[in-house]
Amino acid sequence: MIDRTNVTAPPENTGPATAFVRGEMLAEQPAPITESGPIGWIRTNLFPSVPQAILTLFCLYILYLIVPSIIRFLFVDAVWTGTDRTVCATEVQGGVRAPGWFGACWAYVGTYTNQFIYGRYPDEEQWRVNIAGFLFFGGLIPLLIPSVPFKRENLIFMVLIVPVATLILLTGGNFEVGGMILPLAILTAIALIAVFGFSKGAQSDPIPGLITTAAIFAGIFIVLGVLAVDFGLERVETEDWGGLLVTMVIAVTGIAASLPLGIALALGRRSDLPIVKFVSVVFIEFWRGVPLITVLFMSSVMLPLFLPEGVSFDKLLRALIGVALFSSAYMAEVVRGGLQALPKGQYEGAMALGLNWGQMTRMIILPQALKLVIPGIVNTFIGLFKDTTLVLIIGLFDFLGTIQSSYTDPTWSSPVQSMTGYSFAAIVYFIFCYAMSRYSMFMERQLDTSHRS
Amino acid sequence: MAVTDMGRGVADAPPKVALLNNPRVRGAIYQVLLAVVLVYLVYAGIGNMLGNMERAGISTGFGFLDNTAGFAISQSLIDYDQGVSTYGRVFVVGLLNTLIVAVIGIFFATIIGFLVGVARLSNNWIVNRLATAYVEFFRNIPLLLHIFIWYFGVLRLLPQARDSFDFGFLGLLNNRGYFAPKPIWGEGAMLILYALIAAIAIAWGISRWAHKRQMETGQIFPAFWTGLGLIIGLPLLAFLVMGAPLSWDIPVAGGFRPSGGMTVIPEFLALLVALTTYTAAFIAEIVRAGILGVSKGQSEAAHALGLRQGQNLRLVIIPQALRIIIPPLTSQYLNLTKNSSLAVAIAYPDLVSVFQGTTLNQTGLAPQIVAITMLTYLTISLLTSAFMNWYNNRVALVER
Structure with a gap:
């Protein structure tokens, strides 16, 4: 601690050297x-330094190369209204635009x-x-x-309900x-009978x-009953x-x-029962080891072969089964991460309380x-959201597939059409995925109960 | 003794527990039930499949692999003749095409990923922001859309063959692909290869020796620079001694398509660029997390020990960061390999495209072809993860 009074009023007996010591504090100055x-x-x-300055200038140059051309394509040179391809094509291509014009054709997207x-x-x-x-x-x-x-x-x-x-x-x-009623009743x-026998044993x-069992099956019957009701809605095929x-x-x-399948698999993979564990590991590693596109091919050409004669699935349903099996393996690994992250004391505490598995x-x-x-x-x-685009390869029309198929329309065919469509798709996918990743980061912060600084 | 006897006496008369409450009995019942259901499902599925195949007239067996394939393949690393080569060879061609795009993609994705990952940690505001924008843009758009943008968007905008971009010695670029100069090795070129192998072996030996000597005496030998000098110098020496046995076949622009050189088809370019840039965004995040995962105290301690910045990075930070980076990096490599199957969307002749696509359409043998394709990818995945697990165990922290 420096005593202020000592600084302002130095002791008398220190001699001439103190003449160099400032007698009062300097006023604070702005930086x-x-x-x-x-x-x-x-x-x-x-x-901050020469190499950093070079790096900065290099980055500015890259931005100069990319950003203006993107802005020009998307906004400045873009066409917003029109009824057919002529507004989005240059004169050489049979349109009204000046030669060398290159901009997005939002009229077509509209x-x-x-x-x-x-x-x-x-x-x-x-x-x-809607x-x-x-x-x-x-x-x-x-x-x-x-x-x-009201989360529950x-x-x-x-x-x-949804x-x-x-x-x-x-x-x-x-x-x-x-x-389905008779098999379900059986x-x-x-x-x-199994529940009754098990509890007796x-x-x-x-x-x-x-x-509980009766309630579950009653619920299934009610759902089936609702599905069978004719609400007078016109049937719309999945095609x-x-x-x-x-x-x-x-x-x-x-x-x-x-989610449920993945939880079951993750629990199975950490199970003490050897057959359960083996089956879970094989299932998870198999689906994680093959590309989704082969899974979709398999579900579209192989699934019909596995079913008894006369039973057939809708094309969309087949893709759904493939996607569900595929993503359940990934989900299982995510859930397993959570199971492993729990301290052992949680398991031991639960067992000490006498809870069963x-x-x-x-x-x-x-x-x-x-x-x-x-x-x-x-x-x-x-x-998964990004991977849904793959279904266009097996002939389903998802968002990207619909955009891709709209290119065949001669009314709007022009050299800028594909770039416009892809830009639109990219913007939409980006908005969805970016929002979700922000949400994921938000939840990460919410759930971070560890006391790391 | 009396105490133990008493203890035994208690254990000998356990409380009477119902058989079904015994965890082992329960476990056995559950497992048997699961096994029975699974075996039944597999049995019924295969039975249905065989029946359906017979009705549809699909032959079983793998004899079709010896049949002649009557279609052309636009890129092949080994000899392939339309109408002469077999479906078995189609499989090999497809597999090699998958592997080459995967290996080159992994190489570039790693480099770009590490650069962007380090850039995201930069104190330089604009470098940092640019890297973040890169990661967010490439990560949040589906890979298939990336491939389409590169193939149908960017590469279609390239000029016609007669107006090719001419990079001089580096070849030509137009909408028919990239035409690279082709090296023609002359007499004695093998010696260069031998020199390279010898240089790598010597460099490895020197680094072992240097490490051993440093452990024993504390003296440092510049093994890295010596090794680098050897690996560059020896082949160069061999090259000069043999009288530079290398000439280039440089492509020449022509009216219809360039002549000479090596052709890199546009499908390959689009797939490679899309895979590389997309995976690099994920690798960048992994690298960033790995470097951030090394606590600050580590580099402070290293500085306190008197290590220079370079040594600190090489000996303290990177080895520890790699330990965090490698497991997720492996799964990114596998993802890239599996994602290369999206080639089918732009007809790059990879395994899925030529085998599960064209061959399946021509032969109609869905079960065999789908099984072979899936098992091939599964083998690649399992082999890669086995190798990476081995490596990971080597670099893993040895705990007390």
């Missing part, structure tokens, strides 16, 4: 202009927007897609915001379920198990679905199917492990 403000910022962040979103879904039925979309996003958004209450009710809405409602809305409902009986009360609708259907179904997994392990891997699940979803 030199070269160290603060915009100039200081530029100096420290852009030109006329095609409806198709890019719905594909060939009939115009007068598109309100059904309602399904509202239901889905209306249920999803509050689920994604951590502070919104919200989840039940998303898991039970899928059934969406299925009926999109396809038209009125399914033929008559053939299955119910077998399940009830384990000398426990069979009633709660029986009630007519397309665009963003198909992309969303594949991505959402894929993630919804892969099912109770431990359901009440202690999974709630913590799944919470840990929410960012990983979102990242898997981003990957």
